[in-house]
Amino acid sequence: MSSESTEPGPSLSGFKPAHPGPPGALTEAPADLCAGAALALIERRLERERAARKQAELLLTDKSRELYQALQGAREAERRLSLALWASGESIWEWEGHTGQIEVRGFALSGDTTAGATPTLRISHMDVIHPEDRIDARAAWLAYLGGERSELEFVFRLKLEDQWRWVRARGRALERPKDGRVKSIVGTLRDITEQRAAEDELRLLSNAFEGAREPMLMFDRRARIRDCNRAFLDLIRQPGLEPDTTLFDLLNLEPGALEQLLDTLAAGWRETLELRASSGALLPVELSISRVFEHVDGQTLLVASLTDLSLQRSVQARIQQAALHDGLTGLANRAHFESRLKLAVARADVDPLALLWINLDGFRAINDSLGHAAGDAFLYESAQRLMDLPGERDELARIGGDEFAVLMHGEDISARAANLARTVIEAIGQPMQMGERMVCVTASVGISLYPEDAREPDLLLQQAEAAMHKAKQRGRARAEFHRGELSTEGARRLEMITELRRDLDLGALTTVVQPKVSAGGYVVGHEILMRWNNARLGPVSPAAFIPLSEEFGLVGRLGLIAMEHAAAFAARLLRMGLHTPVALNLSPRQVFDPDTEYHLIETCRRHLLPHDMLEIELTESALLENIEAGRSFLRRLSEQGFKLALDDFGTGFSSLAYLRRLPFNTIKIDRCFMDEIDTDPRALRLLQGMVALCQSLDIAVVAEGVETDAQRQLLVRMGVDQMQGFLFARPQPADVIIQLATRRLPLQD
Amino acid sequence: MLGMVFTELVEMLESRFSPELVDTVLTQAELPHGGAYTAVGYYPHSEIVRIISVLSEHTGLSSADLQRVFGEHLLGRFAVMYPELFAGKLTLYDFLASIDSHIHVEVTKLYPGAQLPRFEVLERSPDALRLAYRSPRGMVALAEGLIRGATLHFQEPHSISHSQQQLGDESVTVIDVQRIH
Numbered sequence: 001m002s003s004e005s006t007e008p009g010p011s012l013s014g015f016k017p018a019h020p021g022p023p024g025a026l027t028e029a030p031a032d033l034c035a036g037a038a039l040a041l042i043e044r045r046l047e048r049e050r051a052a053r054k055q056a057e058l059l060l061t062d063k064s065r066e067l068y069q070a071l072q073g074a075r076e077a078e079r080r081l082s083l084a085l086w087a088s089g090e091s092i093w094e095w096e097g098h099t100g101q102i103e104v105r106g107f108a109l110s111g112d113t114t115a116g117a118t119p120t121l122r123i124s125h126m127d128v129i130h131p132e133d134r135i136d137a138r139a140a141w142l143a144y145l146g147g148e149r150s151e152l153e154f155v156f157r158l159k160l161e162d163q164w165r166w167v168r169a170r171g172r173a174l175e176r177p178k179d180g181r182v183k184s185i186v187g188t189l190r191d192i193t194e195q196r197a198a199e200d201e202l203r204l205l206s207n208a209f210e211g212a213r214e215p216m217l218m219f220d221r222r223a224r225i226r227d228c229n230r231a232f233l234d235l236i237r238q239p240g241l242e243p244d245t246t247l248f249d250l251l252n253l254e255p256g257a258l259e260q261l262l263d264t265l266a267a268g269w270r271e272t273l274e275l276r277a278s279s280g281a282l283l284p285v286e287l288s289i290s291r292v293f294e295h296v297d298g299q300t301l302l303v304a305s306l307t308d309l310s311l312q313r314s315v316q317a318r319i320q321q322a323a324l325h326d327g328l329t330g331l332a333n334r335a336h337f338e339s340r341l342k343l344a345v346a347r348a349d350v351d352p353l354a355l356l357w358i359n360l361d362g363f364r365a366i367n368d369s370l371g372h373a374a375g376d377a378f379l380y381e382s383a384q385r386l387m388d389l390p391g392e393r394d395e396l397a398r399i400g401g402d403e404f405a406v407l408m409h410g411e412d413i414s415a416r417a418a419n420l421a422r423t424v425i426e427a428i429g430q431p432m433q434m435g436e437r438m439v440c441v442t443a444s445v446g447i448s449l450y451p452e453d454a455r456e457p458d459l460l461l462q463q464a465e466a467a468m469h470k471a472k473q474r475g476r477a478r479a480e481f482h483r484g485e486l487s488t489e490g491a492r493r494l495e496m497i498t499e500l501r502r503d504l505d506l507g508a509l510t511t512v513v514q515p516k517v518s519a520g521g522y523v524v525g526h527e528i529l530m531r532w533n534n535a536r537l538g539p540v541s542p543a544a545f546i547p548l549s550e551e552f553g554l555v556g557r558l559g560l561i562a563m564e565h566a567a568a569f570a571a572r573l574l575r576m577g578l579h580t581p582v583a584l585n586l587s588p589r590q591v592f593d594p595d596t597e598y599h600l601i602e603t604c605r606r607h608l609l610p611h612d613m614l615e616i617e618l619t620e621s622a623l624l625e626n627i628e629a630g631r632s633f634l635r636r637l638s639e640q641g642f643k644l645a646l647d648d649f650g651t652g653f654s655s656l657a658y659l660r661r662l663p664f665n666t667i668k669i670d671r672c673f674m675d676e677i678d679t680d681p682r683a684l685r686l687l688q689g690m691v692a693l694c695q696s697l698d699i700a701v702v703a704e705g706v707e708t709d710a711q712r713q714l715l716v717r718m719g720v721d722q723m724q725g726f727l728f729a730r731p732q733p734a735d736v737i738i739q740l741a742t743r744r745l746p747l748q749d
Numbered sequence: 750m751l752g753m754v755f756t757e758l759v760e761m762l763e764s765r766f767s768p769e770l771v772d773t774v775l776t777q778a779e780l781p782h783g784g785a786y787t788a789v790g791y792y793p794h795s796e797i798v799r800i801i802s803v804l805s806e807h808t809g810l811s812s813a814d815l816q817r818v819f820g821e822h823l824l825g826r827f828a829v830m831y832p833e834l835f836a837g838k839l840t841l842y843d844f845l846a847s848i849d850s851h852i853h854v855e856v857t858k859l860y861p862g863a864q865l866p867r868f869e870v871l872e873r874s875p876d877a878l879r880l881a882y883r884s885p886r887g888m889v890a891l892a893e894g895l896i897r898g899a900t901l902h903f904q905e906p907h908s909i910s911h912s913q914q915q916l917g918d919e920s921v922t923v924i925d926v927q928r929i930h
Contacts, residue, residue, distance in 0.1 A: 041772050044783075048775070051785030052756075059789055 090188040093123075093169070097183045104189055123158075130157030130164055144171075145182055152187060166193045198293075205291070205303070215285075215306040220299045221262045223247040235285075235308055238278045250275060252282050265302055267292045272309065284309040326398040328376055329383035337397035341407055341457045345450060353450035354417035356406040357464035358386070358424055361442040361476040363402035366434075374434055378441070385427040389420060405464070414449060414481075421445040421479035429477060429497075431553040431589060438593050440553030442477035444468050453482045475502065477552065497552045499534045500545055504557050508534075511565040512731035513582075513738075516702060516724045519716045521744040525615065526573075527583040527724065528566040529731050530558055546587070555587040560599060563614075567603045569734050570613040578741055581643050583615035588622035591630050601640060611641035617668065619647045631662055638663040645702070650690065659697055667694045671705020671725070678710040691718045709746075750797055750886075751863055752790035754823070758800065759786065761822045770807060778803045791862050794886050813890035820894020821901070828902050831855075841903040842878050845896065845926065846870045866892060868924075876928040881921045882911070889922050896926060 082105075085092060093104040102123040129137055133156035140154035152171040157164040171187025209216050215232035219225050223246040233240060236250070247262070248255055252274035270288035277283050291303040324336040332340070344353055360382060367375035379402065386404055390396050395407040406424075408417055428443035446468025448460045463482040471480040475498040503509055509532050516525040530546070533539045549555040566584040573580055590596045604611055616637060623630040634644055645666035646659075650673055659667070669690055677684045694701045703715050706725030715723055728745035729737065740747075762771045775784030778799045786792065801819075805812045828835055834852050838844040844852075848868040856863055866884030873879075882892050893909050900907045906929040914923045 041769060044772055044776070045768065048783060048785040051782055052787040055782070055785065055790050056787035059787065 085188070088190075090190050093171070093187055093189050095171070095185045097181070128159040130159070133157050144173075144185075147176070147180060152185065155192070158189075165191050166196045168192050201293075205293075209303065212305070215308070216290075217250075217304045217306065218301055219247055219304070220295075220301055221265075223258065223262055225250070226295075226301060232306065235283065235306065236275060236277045251287075252276055265289050265292070275306065329380055329398050331383055331387075331404070332395065332397035334397065334399040337395065337399055337405055337407070338457065338461075340395050340397075341460070344407060344409065345455070345457050345460075351409045352411075352413045352452075353460075354406075354408040354413045355448045355450070355460045355464045356408070356417060356421060356424070356479075357399075357446040357448075357461070357468040358404040358406070358428075359444050359446075359468050359472065360402040360428060361444055361472065363441055366439060366441065370434060370437070370439075378432060378434065378439065381432055382428060382441075385430070386424060389423050389427060391416075394420075405461075417447045417449070418479065418481075421447060425477055425479060426552075429552040431556075436594050438553075438556070438589065438595075440556075442552065444471040444476050445479035446471055446482070447479060448482040474498070477501065496537060496540065496545065497548055497554075499537055500532065500540075500549060500554060501552075503532065503534060504554060508532075509558065509561055511562060511734070513569060513734050514724060514731040515729050515737060515740055515745060516583075516722045517728045517745045518722060519720070521728075521746070523578075523580060523741050523743070523745060524722055525581050525583060526569065526737065527585075527617070527731075528562050528569065529585075530562060531731075550587055550589060553589075555589050556593060559584075559586055559590045559596070563599060563603045565734070566614060567607040567609055569738070570609055571607040572734070572738055573741060574609065574613065576738075576741060579613070580741070581613055581615040583617045583643075583645060585617045585619075585647065586622065588619075591618065591622045591633050592626065597633070597636055597640070600637070600642060612643055615643035615645055615666070617645045617647040620649070620651075623662070627661075634662050634664075648704075659694070659699065664699060666700045666702055666722075668702040668704050668724075674703060674705045674707070674711050674725075677714055678708065684714065688718055691720055695719060750792055750794045751788075751860055752786050752792055753788040753860075755786035755792055755797065755800075756788045757823055757826055758797065758819055759784075761819060762804070766808070770804075774800060774803045774807060816888060816890035817894035817897065820891045820896075821898040822894075823891075824895045824898025824902065827898075835902070841899055841905040841907065841926075842873060844899055844903065845878055845880065846873065868892075871923065876930075878926040880924045880926070881916065882924050883921065887922075889924070892924065896924065900926075 091104050093102050095102045104123065126134055126138075137154050137156045140149070140152065143149045144152040153169065155166065155168045158167045159165075168190045169187060170189075171185045173182040173185050176182055209218065209227070210229050212229055213231055215235040216229045217225060217232055218227040225241055225245045225247065228241055247253075247258060251258060253261075267289050270286060273285055273287050274282040275285045286307040286309055287304050288307075289302055290305050293301055293303075295301045324332060326333045341355070344351075360379075363375070363378065366378050379398075383398060383404070386396055386406075390406050390408065391410075393409045397405050397407075399405045406420065408420065410416070424445055425443050428441060431438045431440050433439075446464045446466060448454065448463035448467060450460055453463050454460045467480045467482045471478045474480065478495075478498055509530060511528050512531050513526050513528055515523045516527065518524045530542055531539070532542075532545050546555065546558070549558055562584040566582040570582040573582070586596065600614065600616075601611070603609075604614065618630075618634075638644055643666065644662075644664045645668055646662070646664045647668045648670045649667045651670045669687070673683070673687050673690065675683065677687050691701050700721045702722040702724055703711075703720050704724050706712055706715065706723045706727045708727060711725075712723060712727060729740055759771055759775075762774070778784065778796070780796055780799070801812050801815050804810075804815055808815070810818075834855055835844065838847060845868065853865045853867075856865060864885070866882060866886070866888075869881040869883070871879040871881050882889055884892070889911050893911060896907075896909050900909075908927045908929055909924065910927075911922055911924045914921055
């Protein structure tokens with residue numbers, strides 16, 4: 001190990017050179033000798049300087065050449081880079097932190113095809129970024145600067161030459177110092193406007209394609225099917241297409257002809273061709289090419305829409321008649337009707353005519369409350385109901401918003417017109433299911449007769465319309481002749497329904513109550529029954545007005561009255577400490593009315609009534625319409641705690657399946673089975689069989705129409721749980737029956 | 750070796766000794782180009798060895814001492830010609846510690862062909878710095894002279910010594926820079 005100290009450092013101050021010539025010798029030597037030596041020295045120094053200069057010049061030349069070549073190389077590299085960028089559609093951008101500016105080089109719009117021009121774009125304001133994209137762009141930028149993201153990439157709209165272009169920017173910091181402050185970022189920018197537009201278009205196209213009602217196909221020029229929509233599958237009646245299906249499989253066309261066609265197909269092309277359906281049948285279709293576009297895989301795709309010509313042919317026939325017909329209902333329109341009327345009047349030398357003007361009462365309310373679509377649906381349904389009513393020679397038309405007309409020909413025209421008016425009023429009066437609602441509308445009809453009332457078509461129309469207004473004024477749901485005549489039977493029914501409607505409005509319908517008793521004579525339940533005593537018609541039997549109210553859609557209102565009265569009566573019983581149910585009858589309409597359940601629950605709530613205080617009696621016929629719907633209705637009521645009874649058992653279909661499948665607590669055996677049980681052994685055995693059947697199913701039995709003590713004794717012996725009939729009490733007002741609630745029946749005198 | 754080192758040496762010798770001595774030394778050294786140097790050229794290291802050897806004969810000074818003197822002079826010239834290399838270096842130690850990481854990086858930008866020695870900081874305390882000197886030329890005395898020039902530039906008197914030490918498998922020249930109070 002060697003160690004050498006240099007302290008203190010060497011100095012040249014005390015230096016004595018070994019060389020004989022000390023400093024300053026140049027001037028102190030003998031003159032001639034010195035002059036020669038000095039000259040030689042100067043020459044050598046000069047020579048060295050010259051040589052050094054030449055070296056430097058040579059070096060400089062070499063360096064210049066190197067520099068030039070390096071510069072050329074750099075330019076070439078830059079040119080290649082910009083060419084490569086142009087080819088890839090990218091531009092280079094650079095951001096300098098101290099200026100805050102972004103400089104984009106070589107930016108060309110994606111449609112620009114020249115590589116030479118490389119304009120420079122400077123972005124220093126957010127203004128050039130689309131307002132909707134600024135937040136995202138800024139967030140991406142800050143996240144990158146802040147180091148939250150390792151890659152800078154965002155897509156935004158950039159304002160270029162006064163138009164917005166979609167661009168994708170990618171970038172990276174040249175270096176990321178330890179203090180985190182990025183000084184500059186370089187990156188690339190790509191104009192993706194057309195790409196996005198193509199994507200958007202494809203997405204829109206795809207949506208339109210799938211959602212289109214018309215059959216559509218997408219295929220390439222090699223006839224391969226790329227896609228088809230639901231409507232197309234429906235057209236060829238197939239659930240889907242095999243993966244390798246081609247146009248050759250689908251079109252009835254010579255392969256050579258199809259190949260030729262595929263090469264030349266362009267947007268707008270349209271031709272009638274035959275399509276093979278799954279059944280093998282050939283469908284005439286018009287195939288038109290609606291679009292041709294490049295798919296991302298480079299293949300040309302063609303979008304074709306097809307029109308089923310077999311359908312169109314019949315459509316065309318319909319269009320020809322459209323001028324004469326109402327678009328909504330398909331009935332003749334007013335113009336057509338009037339021309340027919342004129343024609344009929346002109347020919348009516350022999351035939352008398354009747355003109356019925358039908359107006360739907362309350363249609364406007366439907367339109368207003370349920371909307372025009374519901375109104376249209378209602379009109380359509382009304383037209384359907386009217387369509388079959390007139391005779392073959394009669395003509396039905398829709399002559400206004402909610403107005404229809406019928407022109408009748410032939411003998412006995414007055415009676416037939418009245419009859420038709422009645423059936424029209426009945427048909428229109430039937431409740432109509434509109435979605436979940438049951439809607440009731442009535443019809444008012446005005447009738448004018450040719451030639452009695454008038455001989456002019458216009459006048460006949462006016463008279464019929466005026467008569468219709470008269471019918472409306474007289475209470476609606478009725479018909480009026482221009483001369484004020486109407487057939488007796490139709491008139492009576494119309495009068496009855498008019499009166500019923502009025503009395504319902506006045507709250508004039510009443511109920512009576514009949515008790516049900518146990519074998520021991522104790523009151524174990526009651527039934528509410530509707531009664532109608534009209535000022536003009538007198539007392540009307542339920543057998544008459546209940547079916548009529550069902551026909552005219554009023555039974556729901558009767559049902560509400562029954563519910564209300566039953567609940568009120570049950571509440572009175574409860575207050576007396578009597579937990580005996582009160583039964584009420586529901587009509588078939590109410591079984592299928594979704595509001596019924598709500599009304600029952602609501603009524604109980606108002607009367608603070610437990611649900612098992614109400615018993616719902618239904619006839620078999622109520623369930624016939626739709627056993628499944630009825631079943632779910634009954635199940636819901638049963639789950640709500642309401643008691644359920646099957647009324648008039650044995651009179652209808654008496655399907656034993658009901659007893660098993662429906663949740664009835666009680667069967668009411670119809671009064672007709674009580675007849676002669678005390679005299680006819682067969683009648684007795686029949687009744688015994690029914691009772692035994694119910695008992696075996698653990699269903700309580702109520703015998704209806706018990707009138708004699710002999711019947712009662714037989715029933716008691718059979719083990720019948722409850723009885724109802726005149727023997728115990730007639731149906732009477734609630735105030736009377738409530739007195740019997742704690743008594744044993746029949747009352748012993 | 751950088752031509753600038755030769756031209757600086759010639760200029761120093763001409764000013765401190767005499768043009769005649771320089772002429773004699775350059776002539777006797779029998780250099781391939783007659784001792785013509787340009788600052789921007791590169792010349793073999795052997796030439797400076799021969800120049801100093803001949804100079805040593807003429808002056809009676811050791812080759813090492815001559816290198817130290819020249820190193821001290823060279824650093825002063827660097828400070829004049831390339832002040833940016835000294836910018837931001839507040840102390841002697843900061844300067845010495847940044848030779849490899851900063852100064853030589855900058856030198857390479859100016860002279861891409863330069864072969865530069867490496868100075869690795871082995872130890873650093875408030876009053877001492879220990880550097881490992883690695884150079885294929887083995888001119889440790891020149892290095893010491895340069896460091897001495899730096900102590901004068903920063904006006905921080907230090908004693909400078911070197912020794913040969915074993916660092917692992919490697920025999921390394923270690924330069925100790927010790928503050929003088």
